[in-house]
Amino acid sequence: MRQRFQFDPVDAVAHLRATDPVMATLTKRVGPFALKLTPSHSLFEALLRSIVYQQLHGKAAATIHGRVLAQLRQHGGPIPEALIRVSDEALRTAGLSRAKLLAVRDLSAKCLAGTVPSLKDAGRLTDAELEERLTEVRGIGPWTVHMLLIFTLGRADVMPTGDFAIRLAFKQLYRKRIDPSPAVILRHARCWQPYRSVASWYLWRHLDTP
Structure with a gap:
């Protein structure tokens, strides 16, 4: 999208x-x-990338992110339901640390629970409302949300x-x-x-x- x-x-x-x-x-x-805005089909997809890239740069981050996406594609694509079907062992083998594994698991749960909204619903929320909801996800802080608002959602202020x-x-x-x-x-x-x-x-x- x-x-x-x-x-x-x-x-x-x-x-x-x-x-x-x-x-x-x-x-x-x-x-x-x-x-240039970073295209994303969902906030799950965008935040998954943010979590994987935390404290990593360039090739290493891109490689791990690619491996995680490859695992998800085997179970339906970059959607929260797919992540549930991927084992911890597979995600660790892809390169996720224990902390990031817990974070992506929590992201999936928060998406399915509705805490993390769809892109359509996000469009109806203010920046502050989105920050309040997205920072409930393990490993997601204000800085990550601000980057999402600017570089993915194209917010002005x-x-x-x-x-x-x-x-x-x-x-x-x-x-x-x-x-x-x-x-x-x-x-x-x-x-x-x-x-x-x-x-x-x-x-x-x-x-x-x-």
Whole structure:
């Protein structure tokens, strides 16, 4: 399923440029907003990937994720019902740690119980409501939910203050002598609303754009 932004990126960038001189300079240096949403057929599929990728990078994470999906495909595909049919031994052999095995089991249970909504139902929930429900899943914290909201659901106004790169970029761009607290970032980010997701993307790009 192809996700779409819940906002107009052109309007978002225009708003950031009009309300914040530093952001205006940054958006011109980085260029057009070019975030690519990660397609997903369900929140189960998206969160499963998030759990597998935790504390791993690149090839290792992709390999383990591929092995887990291969196990699920033998039992109906990337759906919670399929995960129930896969043995612990098969998932451990695929590369899941004990903690991640417990997390994906809990994810499956929470999906079947309705705590984790369908994509359609998620569209009717606010960011805060989704965060409250999804963080009930073992191993899923606010940062993971914020990444899901931005990169999978295309929500407009997410401010992931728990992200180290966001804090570092903010410190550099706004010339802070000490590491900014979430409260400091949120206070400044009021001028970015309702497009804090777009501002966040530009903060990330600041760190890898000369």
